Amino acid sequence: MQTVFSIAVDALAYGMVLFVISIGLSVTMGLMRVVNLAHGGFAMIGGYIASYVARDLALGYGLALIAAVVFTILIAIPIERLLYRRIYGQPELTQVLMTIGITFCIIGIANFVMGPTLKTIPLAPALQGSADLGFRTIPVHRLFAIACGLAVALGLWYAIEKTNFGIKLRASVDNAAMAAALGVRTEIVYAVSFAAAVGLAAFGGVVGSEFLPVEPYYALRYMVTFLVVVSVGGAGSIPGALAACLLLGAIDTTGRYLMPEFGEFFFYLAVIAIICVFPRGLAGRAK
Amino acid sequence: MTEKTNSTLTASAETTRNRLRAGFISRDLYGVAAIVIVAAAGYVLFPDNLALLTRIIAIALLVLSLDLVTGYCGVATLGQAALFGSGAYAAGILSAHYGINDPLLMTLGGIIAGAVAGLVCGIVMLRAHGLPQLVLSIALVYLFHEFANKASSWTGGSDGLSGIVLDPLFGLYEFDLFGHTAYFFGVILLLIVFALLRIVVRSPFGMLCRGIKEDPVRIRAIGASPHKALIKMYIISGAVAGTGGALSAISTQVVALDALSFTQSAEALVMLVLGGTGSLFGALVGTLVFMLFEDFVSAANPFHWLTMVGALLIVVVLFAPKGIFGTVQDLLSARRNRTGETRP
Numbered sequence: 001m002q003t004v005f006s007i008a009v010d011a012l013a014y015g016m017v018l019f020v021i022s023i024g025l026s027v028t029m030g031l032m033r034v035v036n037l038a039h040g041g042f043a044m045i046g047g048y049i050a051s052y053v054a055r056d057l058a059l060g061y062g063l064a065l066i067a068a069v070v071f072t073i074l075i076a077i078p079i080e081r082l083l084y085r086r087i088y089g090q091p092e093l094t095q096v097l098m099t100i101g102i103t104f105c106i107i108g109i110a111n112f113v114m115g116p117t118l119k120t121i122p123l124a125p126a127l128q129g130s131a132d133l134g135f136r137t138i139p140v141h142r143l144f145a146i147a148c149g150l151a152v153a154l155g156l157w158y159a160i161e162k163t164n165f166g167i168k169l170r171a172s173v174d175n176a177a178m179a180a181a182l183g184v185r186t187e188i189v190y191a192v193s194f195a196a197a198v199g200l201a202a203f204g205g206v207v208g209s210e211f212l213p214v215e216p217y218y219a220l221r222y223m224v225t226f227l228v229v230v231s232v233g234g235a236g237s238i239p240g241a242l243a244a245c246l247l248l249g250a251i252d253t254t255g256r257y258l259m260p261e262f263g264e265f266f267f268y269l270a271v272i273a274i275i276c277v278f279p280r281g282l283a284g285r286a287k
Numbered sequence: 288m289t290e291k292t293n294s295t296l297t298a299s300a301e302t303t304r305n306r307l308r309a310g311f312i313s314r315d316l317y318g319v320a321a322i323v324i325v326a327a328a329g330y331v332l333f334p335d336n337l338a339l340l341t342r343i344i345a346i347a348l349l350v351l352s353l354d355l356v357t358g359y360c361g362v363a364t365l366g367q368a369a370l371f372g373s374g375a376y377a378a379g380i381l382s383a384h385y386g387i388n389d390p391l392l393m394t395l396g397g398i399i400a401g402a403v404a405g406l407v408c409g410i411v412m413l414r415a416h417g418l419p420q421l422v423l424s425i426a427l428v429y430l431f432h433e434f435a436n437k438a439s440s441w442t443g444g445s446d447g448l449s450g451i452v453l454d455p456l457f458g459l460y461e462f463d464l465f466g467h468t469a470y471f472f473g474v475i476l477l478l479i480v481f482a483l484l485r486i487v488v489r490s491p492f493g494m495l496c497r498g499i500k501e502d503p504v505r506i507r508a509i510g511a512s513p514h515k516a517l518i519k520m521y522i523i524s525g526a527v528a529g530t531g532g533a534l535s536a537i538s539t540q541v542v543a544l545d546a547l548s549f550t551q552s553a554e555a556l557v558m559l560v561l562g563g564t565g566s567l568f569g570a571l572v573g574t575l576v577f578m579l580f581e582d583f584v585s586a587a588n589p590f591h592w593l594t595m596v597g598a599l600l601i602v603v604v605l606f607a608p609k610g611i612f613g614t615v616q617d618l619l620s621a622r623r624n625r626t627g628e629t630r631p
Contacts, residue, residue, distance in 0.1 A: 035418060086605060092363050092421070094604055097560045100553060101600025108594025224425050224549060231422040265433040268426040272411060275423050279415040 005136055007257050013142040015249025016149025017208030022226040023156060023241050024197025030236015031173050031193055034084065035092055037099040039201055040223040041106035046072045046202025047214035048110060051119040061124035065206050072202035073195050080194050088190075103219045111216040119214045121206060141210055148207050152200065156238055169193060173236050232274050233281050240283025247274075247282075315485050318568060319478060325575070326474045337466040339582060341538040344473035347574040348480060348531025349551075350558045351567060352401075355524040357556070358564035359488060360517055361500030362412065365552050366424030367528060369431040372547030373404035374529025376435060376442055379542040383450040384441070390456050390472065394533040401529015402522045404431075409521030413514060425549060432547045447543040451536060462537075469538035476534055480527055484567055487523060496520050497565075561603055563610025572612045 025039040046068040054064035083102060087095045127144050130137040160166040171179040172189045180186045205214070212222055233244030248267065255266040274282070329340045353367040377400030378393040387393065412423050435442045442448050453462045460468045487493050498506045499513045506513050536542050545551060554577070562573020580599065585592040607614040 029418070035421070083601065083605075090608075092417070093357070093556075093560055093564065094608060096363070096365075096421075097557060097600055098604040100557060101597040101604065104593045104597025104600065106597075108591055108597060111593070112591065220550075224429070227418075228422050228426065231419045235418060262433065262437060264429060265437065268429045268433065271426040272423060272430065275419045275426070276411065276414045279419055281419060 002136075003257065007254055009138050009142050010257075011250040011253035012246070013145040013149075014208075014211050014253055015246040016146050017204055017211050018225070018229055018249055019149050019204075019242055019245035020152050020207060021201050021204030021222075022229045022245065023152065023238065024200040025226055026230045026233060026235055026237065026241045027169075027193055028197045029230055031169065032084075032088055032190055034088060035095045035099065035227075036084075037096060037223050037227065038102040038106065038219070039197070040221075040226055041103050041219035042072055042076055042198045043201040043205030043208075043212075043222075044110065044214060044216075044218040045075060045106065046205035047121065047209050047218070048114050048119060049202070050206040050209070051121045051214060052114075054121050055119075061122070061127065064121065065203065068202045068206045069199045073199050076198040077195065080191065084194070103223065107216050107219050110219075114216070116216055121209045121214070145207050145210075148203070152203075153238065153242055160238065165189075165192070228271050231281055232271060232278075234278075234283040235281065237281070237283035240281055243282050311485075311489060315482065318481065318485070321568075322474070322478060322481060322571070326477075330470065337470045338538070339578075341466055341470050341473045342535065343574060343578045344470075344477050345531045345535035345538065346555065346558070346578060347477060347571055348534065349528050349555050350562075350570045350574045351480065351484060352524040352526075352528035352531065353555050353559050354564060354567065354570040355484070355488075355520055355527065356517075357559060358566065358570070359493065359500065360496045360520050362517065363421050364412065364424035365421055365549065365556060366408065366412075366426075366428035367524075367555050368547055368549070368551035369408055369428045370401045370404045370525040370528035371532040371535075371551065371555075372431060372435065372542075373525075374398065374401035374532025375536040375542045375546045376400070376448065376532070377529070378533035378536040379448045379451050380441060382452055382536075383448055388452050388454040390453055390462075390537050393537060394476070394530060397529040397533025397536070398526045399529070401525040401527070401532060403525070405521045405523075405525015405528070406518065408525070409518045412521075413517055424552075428547065428549050428552050432544060432549070435544060435547055442542070442544075445544055447541050448536075449541050451540040451542075453537060453540065466538060469534075473534050473538065476530060480530060481567065481571075484527070488567065492516065492519070557600060559610075561600070561610055563613035563616075566612055566616075569610050569612035573610060576611060 021043050022039070025036060028034055028036055028039075049071045050064040050068040053059050053067045054061055059067075079102065083098065087098050123141060127141050130139045131143060160169060168179065168184045168189050171182070171184055172186050176186050179189075205212075205218075212218065229244050229248055230241065232248060233240035233242070248270065251270045252264065252267045255262060255264070259266070326340075330337070333340060349367060349371045352370065353364070356362045356364060356367075374397035378397040381387040381393050381396045387396070408424070408427050411427060412420055415423055436444050438444075439446075455461045456468055456472060460471075462468045488496075495506065495511055495516050498509075498511075499516060503513045532546060535546065558573040558577040559570055560573070561577055562571065563569030581592065581596060584595045588595075603610070609617065
């Protein structure tokens with residue numbers, strides 16, 4: 001029972017972290033049809049900035065979180081302008097090549113600037129320790145990660161379903177050319193969603209640093225995980241991404257707890273099974 | 288009258304076809320000659336570095352196999368190393384566990400294992416399209432990787448498979464410490480595979496695969512089955528990748544888990560796109576340039592080589608989107624057109 005409970009909490013928290021990082025990738029992929037393999041790189045940049053602010057400057061966790069999001073977006077804007085603009089609408093292979101190149105550059109530069117060691121992000125005192133639920137205790141950080149995931153999911157749902165911008169975004173996802181013809185400035189929609197996606201990646205990178213430790217090869221190591229989550233969920237779908245994250249987080253965590261010697265065998269087996277049954281993802285729509 | 292026209296028409300069609308065929312064959316001969324010249328130049332220029340050159344040949348076979356499915360059939364995959372690694376492990380296991388030390392039999396084992404892995408991967412991969420297909424290929428290569436890691440009594444797990452012993456090639460040529468025999472063996476394998484693949488991609492079957500890449504719906508309307516053709520191409524591709532894997536097992540006499548890794552697959556894709564997809568020469572050029580560049584940069588500056596490789600990729604996408612070979616070909620044909628126009 002103890003094991004089941006801790007597996008469930010860990011799986012939920014891990015799934016939420018995956019969700020926060022990969023939902024941005026899902027939106028950009030659904031919207032701009034860009035296979036952005038460098039997405040994990042932005043999460044890693046966020047983690048590094050937070051680590052620098054919280055540990056080296058000792059400015060506290062909250063400030064580190066905000067700085068990570070803001071500076072990662074600032075770093076990403078010129079990259080979007082100069083590089084991503086060129087590959088919108090290009091064939092998948094070109095996009096894969098370009099974004100792998102960007103990932104390699106991010107890894108190389110991070111390795112040079114921050115060194116090859118693991119970076120930790122000291123938690124705020126309020127997030128350390130564990131919470132007593134009466135019958136079990138849970139590390140507060142897990143609760144924090146779950147809360148962040150829920151907040152992001154709710155916020156995105158509100159932004160996409162209820163706001164004016166959300167309407168334009170959905171129109172652009174469905175048919176960019178038609179939306180542009182109706183007066184939606186798709187370029188601005190693209191730029192804002194890219195910035196939001198990168199910001200969310202940085203946020204997730206900081207919150208999830210307990211699960212996905214920040215080091216130079218972060219970008220390459222978890223790139224596949226994020227891509228898998230998005231494709232299992234169906235690109236561009238928030239409920240799909242949430243379902244995929246919770247499902248794959250549960251499978252991965254259970255596998256690690258019960259059969260650690262098999263590594264990620266069951267994770268990928270599950271991925272193959274799901275994609276074979278749902279070739280367009282859990283919430284994918286027919287084209 | 289009509290009969291006569293018909294016969295002249297057939298005759299002229301025949302001559303065109305003959306001329307076309309002659310053109311193809313002369314291009315093939317150029318290709319074979321180019322491989323032989325580059326191989327000989329490598330042997331003369333880097334006699335101390337034959338291990339690297341043999342590795343380049345093994346990876347070139349992997350990239351050629353990837354070109355068959357990605358360049359000719361349009362199936363984007365980041366999991367081609369699964370086929371390469373299957374060939375490598377099959378060749379290694381034959382020697383390390385069954386005492387079959389004949390390099391030709393080991394290569395044959397690698398080819399068969401690669402083809403079987405190709406069949407399995409093909410069946411799974413073709414269930415989906417686009418991004419899910421890409422992810423399926425990634426999941427497959429990780430599955431193969433984890434399986435090889437787990438079956439350590441057979442594969443040596445993360446320590447790698449060692450204990451590969453080699454009999455002399457044809458009973459005559461010992462595999463020496465400097466890798467001379469392995470290098471020549473590799474060059475000959477590459478030449479054979481290249482010649483066979485030229486025939487395959489030019490055959491009606493190869494044309495069918497190109498058609499599937501362009502428009503699968505129309506191919507189905509013609510009455511051909513895209514699925515069957517793609518599976519067939521996957522098996523051929525697996526055999527080629529398996530050859531490369533077997534060569535790498537034979538030349539290094541160890542098989543590491545890296546042979547089955549996602550990184551290896553991604554690098555192969557990078558090499559292919561760098562050289563230019565949809566052309567066997569492109570695959571070869573891309574492998575050669577990438578491997579030499581990587582070797583040179585990582586030796587010159589081990590801290591920055593990944594950044595430089597990344598920068599190289601970005602530059603290629605921005606300035607040579609068709610890959611090195613495709614861009615050079617475009618430049619040449621543009622020049623030929625220009626000179627053709629100026630002449631009356």
